[in-house]
Amino acid sequence: MSKREVPGVGPYGGPAGGWGALQAVARALKHQMGVAREATMLLKVNQPAGFDCPGCAWPDPRSTSSFEFCENGAKAVSWEATTKRTTPEFFAQHKVRELWDWSDHALEDEGRLTHPMRYDADSDHYVPVSWDEAFERIGAALRALPDPNMAEFYTSGRASNEAAFLYQLFARRFGTNNFPDCSNMCHEPTSVGLPEAIGVGKGTVTLADFDHCDAIFCIGHNPGTNHPRMLATLRSAARRGAKIVVLNPLRERGLERFASPQDPVEMVTGRSTPIATDYIQLRIGGDVAFLKGMMKTVLALDRDSISKGGEGVLDRAFIDAHTEGLEEVIADLDATAWSEIVNASGVERADIEHVGKLYAGSKAVIACYGMGVTQHHSGTANVQQIVNLLLMRGNMGRDGAGICPLRGHSNVQGDRTVGITEVPPVDMLDSIERVFGFSPPREHGHGAITAIEAMRDGRSKALICLGGNLPVAMSDTKVCFDAMRKLDLAVHVSTKLNRSHLLTAKETLILPCLGRTELDVQASGPQSVTVEDSMSMVHASRGSLPPASEHLLSEPAIVARMAKATLDDDSLDWDGWVADYSRIRGLIEAVFPQFDGYNERIQDPGGFRLFNAAAARQWNTPAGRARFIAHRGVMMDPRLDRDDALILATIRSHDQYNTTIYGFNDRYRGITGRRDVVFVNERDLEARGLQHGDLVDLETIESTVSIGGTRRLCGLTAVAFDIAPGSIAAYYPEANCLVSLADNDPRSGTPSYKSIPVLLSLSQGDCEVSADAQTWQHGDVPNDKTGATVAAEMPAHRRTTGTPS
Template identity: 65%
Template sequence: MSDKRDIEGVSTYEGPAGGWGALGAVAKALSGQMAIGRESLALRRMNQPEGFDCPGCAWPDPKHTSSFEFCENGAKAVSWEATGKRVRPEFFAANPVSSLWQLSDYALEGLGRLTHPLAYDAATDTYVAIEWDEAMRRIGAALNALPHPDAAEFYTSGRASNEAAFLYQVFVREFGSNNFPDCSNMCHEATSVGLPQSIGVGKGTVTLEDFDHCDALFCIGHNPGTNHPRMLATLREVSKRGVPIVAINPLPERGLERFTSPQDPVEMVAGRATPLASTYYKIKCGGDTAMLKGMMKWLLELDASDLSHGGKGLLDRAFIAEHTVGVEALIADLQATSWDAITAKSGLSRDEIIHLAEIYAKAERVIICYGMGITQHSHGTQNVHQLANLLLLRGNMGKPGAGICPLRGHSNVQGNRTVGITEKPDDNLVQGIEKAFGFTFPKKHGHDAVAAIRAIRDGQSKALICLGGNLAVAMSDPDATFAAMRKLDLAVHIATKLNRSHLILAKQSFILPCLGRTELDLQATGAQSVTVEDSMSMVHASEGSLEPASEHLRSEPWIVAHMAKATLPNTRVDWDGLVANYDRIREKIEVVYPAFANYNEQIRQPGGFRLFIGASERKWLTPDGKAHFLIGRGLDEDPLLNTEHLTLTTIRSHDQYNTTIYSLNDRYRGITGRRDVVFINAADLATYGLRHGDRIDVEVVGPTANRDDGQVRAVRGFTAVEYPIAQGTVAMYYPEGNGLVSLDSHDEQSGTPCYKSIPVALKASGARAA
């Protein structure tokens, strides 16, 4: 880095991922939440066969668990939930909502666990305790006062269990709506839309065991050290086998570079680290389609050369002929794409792309892992298609050690979708619900997250029920989102902790406190377990054991069931019977979804069971029974971007999980005690006449530059941090950067907001930082 001055809270981190820094962070997280004994007990049972599933990421559990099977960020998630801090009615009485609004998001969640059901009282501007029966009566009455069922939106967080999510969608279908905005709409919806078009299933095709057999591993657009840290142990084992790990990402991420395993005493004592990525290329944000087309273009050239010299070629022609359609159109598109355009869009040289293609071509079994760096673009669905195309060309789908691996966020975001949280019901779901419960519902498409906020903004939807999450903060365009949500007649939030969405008030607002994943769930027939599905389609049980944070907490299935009873006087569902014993919920899931056959028996087996994934067995559940090569529209992953402007991507800090901020630090990037920074390449700083440490404004350019009030979308007064990021790309934290993303900036096919592709310009905003 050049000409760098000291800036408060900004340094350079030289250590590995994991190691003593991770253990120290765990200790600090536990001590900071005032419940060391409670949290330590929870950690010993996390991700164990008889314990609870980590409330953090969706990376799968190994078959043979260690004495402790958790990562640094998993420990933070548990400490955040098992905290000794409480937010009781007395606190709300002394703190009006208008004063709570002034607190940061970090401070709000840091207050501790909610203890009582609450209703907003406008006369005092406070939340006040309310009895459960009264809360449900008022919520049911408000829902029934709507002009029609589609005037309500029903949001779901990916941390809800299969049982809670299933009951939730049954309730909403019987109510008469398919409006299911969901957290997956904001992250991997491009996967859920794109992969079924390519291979017939919207999930990954690999298992954890496949990583033991791959010959090459590509990691594209994700950061395992922060977002799915238990993956580091898997990457470490792949590296130790001598398998090339290729990282493609705009920023250097320590969790892709080297790792010291806290479970390896030799590495810890000796201070050693295992190198991870053998190749690391910093792609320009928005350049994924260009890079992938470049790799495939070179693969075709290698194939033609090999054939001309008497070889059998590099493509798996037998696989392509038997299992796919569309390869001729793909080849024509690749041949018509110029190398100059590919290198300009990707920010990678032709030699670098050739290097990537040759690593791919030399391997017989390849896995591609990817994250939101692929999906959160205007053409995110197209990006997913190109990943599938690359794998299909050499038959790297449906064989051991090969396949595609989308890295999901929350621990059950995939399971929620599997058990019915979708705004696009199909015939199978309609028929399954009728068979299981005896009622039918309309099959018309409901609202995803973007459509839901638009409907609320336009006055078409007047109620919002949130099963977890922090929708207002997670959503793009907070100015429009906040203003829209203030128009609601009813807002209901099922939550463990206070967050900003709870402070955006409707005519009637309720906060309903629920049990966390770590806590004992006692119902009429005794202690209950729930189930979750990880990123690799493994379904397993999760059973908490800690005493609940308050006697007034209720489980999410209980809350959903009682809301349904209060809303549906003529319901066809035995809500009380289902909640009394969650086995009965799982029996109903079996009826609706035959893939869950013997559900209760299978989850009682250590490690649970894997759902059927057709593409893993080369069974393509597409209309014609074939996998499809799909053409990408040119190279414009984000049509609003051009070479005259920078592209901003939002990122998570290391002490963050989605909208939950555990601290104001970002250890691996050298940031301490602050989040008001923008990471910028040295050459880009120079182009704009800026220096490391300057206070700057980041302004959106192009068609989405202006907000509804005519003001330019901008973030002002942040600090420029010179960083080895790809030239042409800048980064800032999420959700601080969400105001730069218009509600209209999203993938046309999936509705995924463009958090990773914001066209911006920079300018000095006044005094330099200290």
């Protein structure tokens, strides 16, 4: 099929990185704050005396260079350190109803918030409010709740350890363990699945392990966009001959080839380094099946070796000394037919066996995975199957081997470490009681989905958000928006305006805070905060820019003042802790022994690593052993039995970080100036009588757990793309409206953003709101004329002022 020309859609022939990355950085700097000022800031990103990048959680090398930032890190810095300001005068000029029709990009692109603001329903405007009055209002509203469990305390993963620790202390002293946070929406299958299997909820590898492995498996992640600094690590491994095996439904340029902007030879000559030695495009949701096929291959090789008098392929010394449960996994593998595996994975048996043999022939293997593994109905099972594969060959707890979950937010792992969890460990609660002299609540609290359900049903009436954009990030757009509007109190601690702020409650407050790039001065002087990366390294971060406004407070200060206004308790020294953050770190050390010597150890330019028991082959499981965990069958969604069914995954663009939209280009996928597209295999288009460039509708296939019937997203442009047959992809969060709140991994509660069975058809133009309408509805989302579908509320472009760069 010859492709018609489609506006904003075209091929991209270059590598990841290279001159394209440098040009994108220059555009971001110019648009936000000017090249000279920003260039000075970029030299301080991820440096020992500088600040931690507010982007991804990829670790810093022990010996830093002058440039430890990537393209998307530069975008994140420029987005926060912008010279643009959102002032009280701006709010006086625009009603909330008007702002609702702006795109998410336009809202944040207005710049940094400068004053605390309160929503005035009579005028439909945000109006200035003093800090004292803001805290008085928050305290009064929280104290008026009949039950502390009617309050939800949401946390973004960009909050520092110090802010997060005070936040969880405030909420638990208030009387609740309701801690919905961004982990619930991304890596909760890791937090649930890994402790059951290896006794810790974190990855086991360090950055140094990538220098010693001979194979890296990249499963369900896209480093070119979501953690670009990883590309330098993969490039180094590829250049020394390590095998890099990619399992991903889409062809992603960052996993194919990379030109390092710091390599003068590659930049001058136009050369690049190939990354993947093998690239397998499995079907979306086919992870369990493919991993079982690999394990069946390893098992067959082992049996063949034993039958010929060899030592076998399994690491029996490790298995006998450190594990349990292998027999059950072997029984399940033997019971799983190759035909099931091939059908569910979409990969031929010979290709699966080839990858299985590569794994079996490698001495030290690292398995990296992202949300392409976790955001499924089978997310926890996916994680545990990766563990099963690694345990078979002893690839856990030794040099060059282990598991590597790729976290998103820069401190999402640290927030969980210091107590942001709705399922609090008993020993942590005991330590809080010992250190602070009160008995914290013991019952489990709400995660993200159960929090939205409680808000929807009127069982929760207050929401405090320490950063983030919760209702936009969540699944089931209409339910989340309606739930927000039912609240008595909504508080947003933010650096910029976002759509959550426009979902007003009876009392809604925006509290502007310092960013990671800004100087934080308290009573004892300039302060540092600390963060934990995805490999358990904890290090200090100190901004240096003057604050965007003299009216900003730090996150720890805001949390402390909310606590003081709410709690009738003089025993907790909130003012003293905020005066000197080293005192907060002392409290963290007192509650969590693994932080022993916290203040001294962060003086090391590279920080320190928290002890990881599984990395030392100490298994904190009930039996004191790592566990093989069987999951029956290939876990294929029965809705995909239909011949016309496709499975949709939501994905991020290259001009995006979670719900933050920096611009409308997705360079590596050839998309320019738009987001209203769906990526489809050319054969799947032909089978439906469609072609590249057609306007199409997506309709979900109803399941037994879906609530509210089928859902529709209309008027997307079909883009023929190199994606596995049977799989399609659309942008997050625009496609969140297709995921029912009830469609999630039942073990972890993570929404199945990447497991959406859908039908694809030529657009009928019968939706009241479509993808090209470029607008959200201020009130309820209207159903279409059948009354059984939900239309999207997400705009594609900026409508009101200017043109995005």
